[in-house]
Amino acid sequence: MPEGTLVTAALLRDWPLPDLGSDKEERGRLVVVAGSRETPGAGLLAAEGAFRVGAGKVQLATAGSSAAVLAVTAPELMVTGLAEDDGGALHPDEADGLVEQADGCPTLLGPGFIDPDVSDALVRRMLPRLQGTVVLDALATAYVTDNHEEVAALDATVVLTVNPCELAHCLGVSEDEASSDLEGHTARLATLTRAVVLCGGAVKVVARRDEVWRVEAGNPGLGTAGSGDVQAGLVAGLLARGAEPEQAAVWGAYLHATAGDRLAERVGPVGYLARELPGELPGLLAELSG
Numbered sequence: 575m576p577e578g579t580l581v582t583a584a585l586l587r588d589w590p591l592p593d594l595g596s597d598k599e600e601r602g603r604l605v606v607v608a609g610s611r612e613t614p615g616a617g618l619l620a621a622e623g624a625f626r627v628g629a630g631k632v633q634l635a636t637a638g639s640s641a642a643v644l645a646v647t648a649p650e651l652m653v654t655g656l657a658e659d660d661g662g663a664l665h666p667d668e669a670d671g672l673v674e675q676a677d678g679c680p681t682l683l684g685p686g687f688i689d690p691d692v693s694d695a696l697v698r699r700m701l702p703r704l705q706g707t708v709v710l711d712a713l714a715t716a717y718v719t720d721n722h723e724e725v726a727a728l729d730a731t732v733v734l735t736v737n738p739c740e741l742a743h744c745l746g747v748s749e750d751e752a753s754s755d756l757e758g759h760t761a762r763l764a765t766l767t768r769a770v771v772l773c774g775g776a777v778k779v780v781a782r783r784d785e786v787w788r789v790e791a792g793n794p795g796l797g798t799a800g801s802g803d804v805q806a807g808l809v810a811g812l813l814a815r816g817a818e819p820e821q822a823a824v825w826g827a828y829l830h831a832t833a834g835d836r837l838a839e840r841v842g843p844v845g846y847l848a849r850e851l852p853g854e855l856p857g858l859l860a861e862l863s864g
Contacts, residue, residue, distance in 0.1 A: 577757070577786075577788075578757050578779060578780075578781075578786030578787050578788040579785075579786065579787045579788070580787075580788055580790065581780075581787050581788065581789045581790075581824055581827070581828050583861070583862060586824075586825060586828060586862050587862060587863075589821060589824075589825075590863065591628075591812065591815065591816075591817055591821070591825065591859075591863075592815060592816035592817060594628050594815060602628075602629055602630050602631070602679070602680070602813075602814035602815045602816060603629075603630065603631040603632075603633070603679045603680075603814060604624050604629045604631070604632045604633070604679060604680050604681070604682065604810050604811060604813070604814040605632075605633045605635065605672075605675055605676045605679060605680070605681045605682070606620050606621050606624070606632060606633070606634045606635065606681075606682045606685070606807070606810065607635045607636075607664070607672055607681065607682065607683045607684075607696075607700075608620055608634065608635075608636055608682070608683075608684065608685040608686045608687070608803070609636035609637050609640065609664070609685070609686040609687075610637050610658070610661075610662045610663050610664065610686055610687065610688045610689075611637050611639050611640070611658055611661075611662025611663075612662055612688055613686035613687075613688060614636065614637060614639075614640035614643070614644060614686070615686070615800065615849075616685040616686025616800065616803045617634045617635075617636045617644070617685055617686060617803075618634070618644055618647065618648055618651075619685065619800045619803040619804050619807065619848055619849060619852075620682060620685045620711075620803045620804065620806050620807030620810065621634050621648065621651055621807060622648070622804075622807065622849070622852045623803075623804040623805070623806075623807030623808045623811060623851070623852050623855070624682075624807040624808070624810050624811025624814060625650060625811065625852075626808075626811070626852040626853070626855040626856060627808050627811040627812050627815070627825075627826075627829065627855055627859065628811060628812070628814075628815040628859075629810075629811040629814040629815060630814070630815070631652065632650070632651055632652070632811075632814075633651070633652040633653075633654065633675065634651050634652070634653050634654070635653075635654045635656055635664075635668075635672055635675065636653065636654070636655065636656060636664070636686075637655070637656060637658050637662060637664060638655030638656055638657060638658060639655075639658060639662070640655075641653050641654065641655030641656075642655070654675065656668045656672075659689075659692060661688070661689055661692070662688065663687065663688055663689045663692040663693070664687070664692070664696060665692075665696075666692060666695040666696040666699055668696070669696055669699035669700045670699075672700055673700055673703045673704060676704055676705075676706075678705040678706045679706055679814070680706055680707045680708070680709070680810055680813040680814050681704055681706070681707075681708045681709070681810075682708075682709040682711060682806055682807065682809075682810040683696075683697060683700070683701075683708065683709070683710055683711065683714040684697075684709075684710055684711035684712045684713055684714025684715065684806070685711050685712060685802075685803040685806055685807070686712075686803065687712060687713035687714055688713070689713070690713050690716045691716075693713040693714055693716050693717075694716045694717050697710065697714050697716070697717040698717055701717065701725075701728065701730065701732075702724075702728060702729075704728075704729075704730045705729055705730055706730060706731070707730065707731045707732075707733065707813050707819055708730045708731070708732050708733070709732075709733045709734075709735060709806055709809055709810045709813070710732060710733070710734050710735070711734075711735045711736075711802065711803070711806035712735075712736075712740065712802060712803075712806070715734055715736055715740050715743075715744055716743070718734065718744045718763075718767060718769075719743055719744050719746065722766040722767050725767040725768070725769060726766065726767050726768040726769075731769075731770075731819050732767065732768075732769040732770070733769060733770045733771075733772065733809060733813070733819050733822065733823055734763070734767070734769050734770070734771045734772065735772045735774070735802070735805060735806045735809060735823075736771065736772070736773050736774070737773065737774050737775065737802065738752050738753045738756065738773060738774075738775050741756075741759055741760060741763060741771075741773045742759075744763055745759060745762065745763055745766075747759070753775070756773060756775060756777065756779050757779050757781070757786050757788065759773075760773045760779040760780075760781045760786070761781040761784075761786050763781070764781035764782055764783060765783065768783075769782075770782045770819040770820050770823050771823075772805075772809065772823040772826065772827055774796075774802060774805065774827070774830075776792070777789065777790055777792075778792065778827040778828075778830075778831060780820065780823045780824050780827055782819070782820045782823075785820065787824050787827075789824075789827045789828050789831050791828060791831035791832045791834075791835055792830075792831030792832075792834050792835065793834055793835055793838045793843045794843055794844055795834055795837065795838050795842075795843050795844045795845065795846050796830070796831065796834040798844075798846075798847065798848055799848060800847070800848030800849065801830075801834075801848045801851065803848065804830065804848050804849075804851045804852060805826060805827070805830040807852075808825075808826035808829055808830055808855070809822045809823055809826035809827075810822075812825055812826055829855055829858055829859070830851065832854075832858055833851045833852075833854035833855060833858060834846075834851065836854045836857075836858070837850055837851070837854060
């Protein structure tokens with residue numbers, strides 16, 4: 575297949591994000607369904623990423639055991655505590671309430687999910703009933719593996735944020751095979767599911783139908799716990815402020831990678847933390863909007 579379009583600052587300046595509204599309602603609402611008893615910070619990382627790229631309101635639905643602490647830690651958030659199963663994962667019986675809470679606004683599912691089977695059950699009960707745009711991240715993509723046609727037929731527009739291992743799982747191939755042609759396999763999954771697919775790695779690839787973009791920024795320091803949660807939050811936050819799905823994925827991938835490069839310039843290529851990435855975003859956005 576033809577080589578994907580290289581994403582540069584110049585390309586993004588020619589593809590500007592929607593103007594921000596004047597208040598939090600106009601800037602867009604986002605629902606983030608994330609975390610577990612063991613991973614309470616995942617939703618917080620995603621939510622901060624979303625706020626830093628312009629989302630006006632973020633509602634975090636997470637494990638009830640950590641909801642109060644997260645609400646105090648990040649007072650900008652609206653936090654809903656959910657029931658957990660015996661292992662601490664978000665209980666699939668919460669699906670009805672979450673669909674009602676989403677109410678057509680962009681929704682992010684998956685950061686910090688810990689059990690593939692429970693994740694699949696929750697997504698299976700939510701996804702066909704959601705409207706608007708849905709970002710499936712990490713273990714939430716487990717549903718996709720055996721349901722390509724179902725995803726393609728959804729009313730909602732789907733964005734998949736995956737790593738090479740998750741991409742391979744969604745396609746039923748080995749990780750080595752997927753990594754050997756990341757652009758081709760990312761484009762194949764996008765075609766099968768009619769979704770926008772962002773696959774992270776040494777080079778990030780975004781695909782929608784016959785369009786492919788690649789982001790060559792980034793460094794090994796981005797391979798740290800929580801980094802993918804931030805990236806998913808960036809994509810979802812850009813959707814909340816009105817970006818089209820492929821634009822949100824391309825901008826989110828570039829911002830994530832370039833934020834890592836900015837940190838690497840100051841502290842070295844490894845050793846910075848995922849929670850430091852969002853702080854780089856306002857400056858990057860200002861540069862790209864100039």
